[in-house]
Amino acid sequence: MNQHPDYLLNKVTRPADIKAFSMPELKQLASEMRQLVLEKDAAISGHVGPNLGAMEATIAFHYVFDSPKDKIIWDISHLAYGHKMLTGRKEAFLDPDHYHDVSGYSAPDESEHDFFTVGHTSTSVALAVGMAKARDVLGQQGNIVAFIGDGSLSGGLAFEGLNNASVLKSNLIIVVNDNQMSIAENQGGLYQALADLRASNGQAKNNFFTVMGFDYHYVSDGNDLKAMITAFEEVKDSTSPVILHINTLKGKGYQPAVNNKERFHWSNPFDLKTGRLLKQPSGESYAQIIMDELDKQVKAGQPIVAMNAAIPGTFKLHEFEAKHPDRYLDTGIAEQDCLTEAAGLAKGGAKPVVFQNSTFLQRAYDQLSHDVALNDLPVIIMVNGGINGGSKTHLGIFDIPYLNTIPNINYLHPSNQAELLAMLRWALTKAKHPVAIRIPSQPVVLGTALQEDFAPSHYDLVREGKTVALLGLGKFAQLAVKTAELLAKKGRQVTVVKPYSATNLDEECLSGLEAKHRLVVTLEDASIVGGFGSLVSQFYADKAMKVLNYGAAKKFTDNISQAELYKQFHLTPELLAQDIEENL
Ligand SMILES: Cc1ncc(C[n+]2csc(CCOP(=O)(O)OP(=O)(O)O)c2C)c(N)n1
Known part of the structure; x- marks a missing residue:
């Protein structure tokens, strides 16, 4: 049910409706929209601070421009909640029964006012340059506006986009939404230049944007609706590329989000009054275990440098930074730079340990291949990934396939704490080549480590049977064991193997299985096309062994729960046991 039938927002069914609003009404609209962001995020999670800070800019855009003719x-589009409310999707914020009707990002399948499915940073300028060129080629009209945060400017793609945008000979407006934060602190020299511009009310001589050739406008308070409307009116229909630099407050209107910007960049459900999370994270985490080990190894004299690209909170890296500030590097949202710097560090004799989410690591494919692997440098990459219920913009299932295409990288998959530590210690103290380690997903399983040396790929037999062998990679070792237990109850004793590496086969083990088995089943927590299972299938291609590969299908799933995905992909003991029986 609509929680706010009295809201002015109820009168808005399309953006043009707000053009008749008075200034006090527009201000009321902004405060209603903030309240709706807060209520929805507090109930079901979402991006808080970015949306609260961008509300005036959003309303002013739709007040001044004519979307979708003006685009x-x-x-990232994580701050497009207000835009969604004004473009026909307000029920998804007013009515909790409809909260899940819209995605957390811009979605062309939802509205003609959204143009791209996007969740990764730093793409908007290049996308806008392309859209502007297409408009010109087709002889069409309309403004093209890119809306990019200060944090996202640190991505190489943003710099490349700006470089090409600046020489465009037609309309293009780039709003730089400067809230002085990425998820965490901004990194790099660019931010002093932005600070100088803010301090001088946009007058500083060292202007990064004008040097590139842009016309430059500055708004000292981007949360002042009137100022934002005036600024947009000034740049509307410009015939050359313009930067509109606006100074906004991340979390505006909600004190807990202003006080703790990183915590409220995105939040799990929270108590609206206090800002406290409804469910406190409990128990041990793999991130903590890794931080403790790195701390120990630094103290033992290892020249470790822990690195990441603008997502330190995911890995508890602030803790490491506090203890070892000179051994910590956040490159900003610059995954490519992060990997290439790691290659430089490894060449120089340091031990770089890069922390990255599978979904963002894919941006650095060439750096992994050309800079790290081709030079065969002992860079360590700790990867967060796996099948999850998230947005199609943030799937963590392509890491095994893309790492599998690159020679020299050993992609290890621990299934428990003991194996994780054994692999990390080996990588830190012995490995001579690039090593990636998939961090298992919670909860922490203690386990025991059967190996200390992961250079030769050696699989372990954890349960001996016959006819069928289950190869459970990493986290799915447990799934393999449970499936075997279920089959045992039905009178079938099957073999379970822990492969450890997603990229390196233990050919002796695989050959050994041929004597007593005729079906090998591979299980991996990633997209199966080009993955671990495909290597195993290739190995047995000219042999009598039948092979079944299980993992995620090659598709962009969107906000489907993990449990549902496991069902769809038959990654449950029951469904696997059934398939195995049918395939014998
Ligand atoms: C390629 C990529 N790397 C990392 C992220 C994670 N991420 C999401 S938002 C964000 C910070 C963006 O900062 P900014 O552009 O200033 O926007 P704000 O949230 O402050 O409004 C980061 C690092 C991502 N979405 N995409």
Whole structure:
């Protein structure tokens, strides 16, 4: 049910409806929209601070421009909630029964006012340059507006986009939404230049944007609706590329989010009054275990440098930074730079340990291949990934396939704490080549480590049977064991193997299985096309062994729960046991 039938927002069914609103009404609209962001995020999670800070800019855009003839392209699009409310999707914020009707990002399948499915940073400028060129080629009209945050400017793609945008000979407006934060602190020299511009009310001589050739406008308070409307009116229909630099407050209107910007960049459900999470994270985490080990190894004299690209909170890296500030590097949202710097560090004799989410690591494919692997440098990459219920913009299932295409990288998959530590210690003290380690997903399983040396790929037999062998990679070792237990109850004793590496086969083990088995089943927590299972299938291609590969299908799933995905992909003991029986 609509929780706020009295809201002015109820009168808005399309953006043009707000053009008749008075200034006090527009301000009321902004405060209603903030309240709706807070209520929805507090109930079901979502991006808080970015949306609260961008409300005036969003309303002013729709007040001044004519969407969709004028097109706005949101960077990341995590702060497009207000835009969604004004473009026909308000029920998804007013009515909790409809909270899940819209995605957390811009979605062309939801609205003609959204142009790209996007969740990764730093893309908006290049997308907008392309859209502007297409408009010109087709002889069409309309403004093209890119809306990019200060944090996202640190991505190489943003710099490349700006470089090409600046020489465009037609309309293009780039709003730089400067809230002085990425998820965490911004990194790099660019941010002093932005600070100088803010301090001088946009007058500083060292202007990064004008040097590139842009016309430059500055708004000292981007949360002042009137100022934002005036600024947009000034740049509307410009015939050359313009930067509109606006100074906004991340979390505006909600004190807990202003006080703790990183915590409220995105939040799990929270108590609206206090800002406290409804469910406190409990128990041990793999991130903590890794931080403790790195701390120990630094103290033992290892020249470790822990690195990441603008997502330190995911890995508890602030803790490491506090203890070892000179051994910590956040490169900003610069995954490519992060990997290439790691290659430099390894060459120089340091031990770089890069922390990255599978979904963002894919941006650095060439750096992994050309800079790290081709030079065969002992860089360590700790990867967060796996099948999850998230947005199609943030799937963590392509890491095994893309790492599998690159020679020299050993992609290890521990299934428990003991194996994780054994692999990390080996990588830190012995490995001579690039090593990636998939961090298992919670909860922490203690386990025991059967190996200390992961250079030769050696699989372990954890349960001996016959006819069928289950190869459970990493986290799915447990799934393999449970499936075997279920089959045992039905009178079938099957073999379970822990492969450890997603990229390196233990050919002796695989050959050994041929004597007593005729079906090998591979299980991996990633997209199966080009993955671990495909290597095993290739190995047995000219042999009598039948092979079944299980993992995620090659598709962009969107906000489907993990449990449902496991069902769809038959990654449950029951469904696997059934398939195995049918395939014998
Ligand atoms: C390629 C990529 N790397 C990392 C992220 C994670 N991420 C999401 S938002 C964000 C910070 C963006 O900062 P900014 O552009 O200033 O926007 P704000 O949230 O402050 O409004 C980061 C690092 C991502 N979405 N995409």
